Amino acid sequence: MTELVGNLTLERPASTPPRSYWSMAVRKMLRPWLVKLSTLYIALALVISVLVPFLASSKPYCLMVRTSHGWVTRYPLLADLTTRDDLSFVAAGLVVALCIAWRLTRGLEMLSRRRIRWIIATVLISAAVIGSVAIGSLHQNRFDGTDYRALVKSGAARGAIFPPIPWGYAEMEPLSQNAINQLPTWKHWLGTDRNGRDVLSRMLWASRVAMGIGFVSQAIALTLGIIVGAMMGYFGGIFDLLGMRLVEMVEAIPTFFLILTFIAIFGRSILMIMIILGVTGWTGYARFLRAEFLRIRQLDYIVAARAGGLPLWRIMFRHMLPNGLTPVLVSASFGLAGAVTIESSLSYLGVGVRPPTPSWGGMLNAAGNPATVFHWFEALPPGLALFLAVLAFNIVGEALRDAIDPKSLS
Amino acid sequence: MLNYIIRRTLLMFPTLIGMTFIIFAVIRMAPGLTTAGGSFAPGMLGAHQAQLAEEHFMERRLHLVNRNGKPIPLVMQYVNWIDRILHGDLGTSIKFSEPVTKLVMQRLPVTLTINIISLIIIYLVAVPGGLLAAIYRGRFMDRAFGIGSLVLYSLPVIWVGSMAIGFLANPEYLNWFPSAGLHATNTSHMSYFQYVSDYAWHITLPVICLSYGGFAYLAKQVRGSYLENLFMDFTRTAKAKGLPPSAVILRHVTQNSMLPMITIIGMTVPGLLGGSVIVEKIFSIQGMGQLMYQATYARDLPVIQSMALVTAAITLVCYLLVDIAYHAVDPRVTYD
Numbered sequence: 001m002t003e004l005v006g007n008l009t010l011e012r013p014a015s016t017p018p019r020s021y022w023s024m025a026v027r028k029m030l031r032p033w034l035v036k037l038s039t040l041y042i043a044l045a046l047v048i049s050v051l052v053p054f055l056a057s058s059k060p061y062c063l064m065v066r067t068s069h070g071w072v073t074r075y076p077l078l079a080d081l082t083t084r085d086d087l088s089f090v091a092a093g094l095v096v097a098l099c100i101a102w103r104l105t106r107g108l109e110m111l112s113r114r115r116i117r118w119i120i121a122t123v124l125i126s127a128a129v130i131g132s133v134a135i136g137s138l139h140q141n142r143f144d145g146t147d148y149r150a151l152v153k154s155g156a157a158r159g160a161i162f163p164p165i166p167w168g169y170a171e172m173e174p175l176s177q178n179a180i181n182q183l184p185t186w187k188h189w190l191g192t193d194r195n196g197r198d199v200l201s202r203m204l205w206a207s208r209v210a211m212g213i214g215f216v217s218q219a220i221a222l223t224l225g226i227i228v229g230a231m232m233g234y235f236g237g238i239f240d241l242l243g244m245r246l247v248e249m250v251e252a253i254p255t256f257f258l259i260l261t262f263i264a265i266f267g268r269s270i271l272m273i274m275i276i277l278g279v280t281g282w283t284g285y286a287r288f289l290r291a292e293f294l295r296i297r298q299l300d301y302i303v304a305a306r307a308g309g310l311p312l313w314r315i316m317f318r319h320m321l322p323n324g325l326t327p328v329l330v331s332a333s334f335g336l337a338g339a340v341t342i343e344s345s346l347s348y349l350g351v352g353v354r355p356p357t358p359s360w361g362g363m364l365n366a367a368g369n370p371a372t373v374f375h376w377f378e379a380l381p382p383g384l385a386l387f388l389a390v391l392a393f394n395i396v397g398e399a400l401r402d403a404i405d406p407k408s409l410s
Numbered sequence: 411m412l413n414y415i416i417r418r419t420l421l422m423f424p425t426l427i428g429m430t431f432i433i434f435a436v437i438r439m440a441p442g443l444t445t446a447g448g449s450f451a452p453g454m455l456g457a458h459q460a461q462l463a464e465e466h467f468m469e470r471r472l473h474l475v476n477r478n479g480k481p482i483p484l485v486m487q488y489v490n491w492i493d494r495i496l497h498g499d500l501g502t503s504i505k506f507s508e509p510v511t512k513l514v515m516q517r518l519p520v521t522l523t524i525n526i527i528s529l530i531i532i533y534l535v536a537v538p539g540g541l542l543a544a545i546y547r548g549r550f551m552d553r554a555f556g557i558g559s560l561v562l563y564s565l566p567v568i569w570v571g572s573m574a575i576g577f578l579a580n581p582e583y584l585n586w587f588p589s590a591g592l593h594a595t596n597t598s599h600m601s602y603f604q605y606v607s608d609y610a611w612h613i614t615l616p617v618i619c620l621s622y623g624g625f626a627y628l629a630k631q632v633r634g635s636y637l638e639n640l641f642m643d644f645t646r647t648a649k650a651k652g653l654p655p656s657a658v659i660l661r662h663v664t665q666n667s668m669l670p671m672i673t674i675i676g677m678t679v680p681g682l683l684g685g686s687v688i689v690e691k692i693f694s695i696q697g698m699g700q701l702m703y704q705a706t707y708a709r710d711l712p713v714i715q716s717m718a719l720v721t722a723a724i725t726l727v728c729y730l731l732v733d734i735a736y737h738a739v740d741p742r743v744t745y746d
Binding site: 250 | 568709721
């Protein structure tokens, strides 16, 4: 206490880098085992949704085919990747690269760290954008209808290495095999559906639809909510009044009715569903951020920043947003749960993603008319996967909320 | 009080008007609105309905274009639309070829009844549950209730609904409940008691599906609100003057904790209405949700825009009633 003013040092060992409020909350949240399990489940679903073309496909990774020149090695799975697969790889690669870069630059000095991170982020993001544009314009989706299993069986090919689940999501067993609505067998680990398609393969492919729509739609909703909420909270006055009326209007129309209205008008491609869920789901985020900004606006350091003549965007997005974002990100966890539920409900009703693209909701619907012929073994896996995903998001959200609750600081 | 009601009611109108702007703008963005029948997939509608759709679009064009063939300005289109709504004309459905007003009038009572019953059940379960969780806070009861309500909240209705029909309303497994509809076919021969019990039997599964997800949110709020009041000065005073614990909790704490629960009624209503789309589809109940689903599937624009408008109006009226009730219970709340 003697040197309180003269020599003020932060009581932190030099070896550990400084932690933000957010990282402290995450650290605290991850303590209970149930939350760890939920996070693992979400991570697993994400990894599966990115890597699913390599996990469940009827095409072998590689095989040797007999041609007039002798045996030639082919890579049918790689050749068969679609633009959507490539784009998801690019997006996942970008996220992973950013995480690694953040981790590596953690030990650096504050100012140089910030600059280096800016440069890395700019380079990576522009590379990803250029890459996806290039892929989008150059890549041609081919349809490879070859039955490689028959090829291997007939002896025209050899050395084929198939993925762990050697069935595509739209691949039907021939009718002659009588393989419709089968119980689990060694060939089909979770049985087959009413079209003779492998349920396990469709489950994995559906996780991509669920996670993709969930995360992208909530990213759109977050962006909209942050922009509107920041404007309302910072400027107040007429912005606040009009913005809050807009929020009230959007919230007063029951979400599902609003979404169905949009779908009836704008169609139901996957991209459109992402946009619709984003456009209808931003109000909660805007509310939260507005409340935070109203509080933060009056704090001393913002007054100081304003008095120092910092530009507006810098005050709003560098000084205020990092401090007000945590509650918004907590509610994003619940938003993800909601988006995944809504996506599968839409598919269940038959107004979601179009078949044959699998979705957990669509698979539930395909389990038969429950009142007459009900194949519970087809309804169980997708329902369980959906339930666990929603539960995991909700558990993580609850834990995060407890972690940032000042009343429960420990 | 009257002053408050009038001011609060007037405050509802700007929101309602803004909402009509949004709905009008969204519907106007529909592709193919100005070209006769152009946007309809022919396979979706029968020949008769396709013709009706054509007629509808001709009628539409009359709303868009005046008698001389000149386009009506957007503002006047909006004014005309509002004018028709105020005269009780919501347009004519393409799929059902009936006035939308009539359809809504047929189906609104069905949905409202089921939703109100669900709301009552949610409160009957969640309030005692939240109270018990608050009293036994931190102990096993509290934990179990917290986890249980989170699990219920996360259970997707589509899964529970189809599993419930598949196992409980299926001759192959257990045939306990009817799988569809609200009434048996021979209602005209029933006595009043039989009629009511038949109705209750039919709505059991739909009401369970509609209400179980609502427990979690309400119970959490109830628990929080009880916890807050359990440590208030007035509670300590009540205990100190020797009242039995039941009287302390039921009279003093509960009365003060009821306030936030009134607000939550208003917040639950849009969720219930939205949920009824799925539940009514699963259980084949001819209500508003089913109508919305059928309209979306057939791209029945007049029905869709009316449904958005009607459900939004219901929600706003609920908010209004809740605010008034809140004011009546707690006069400290003022409109600002």
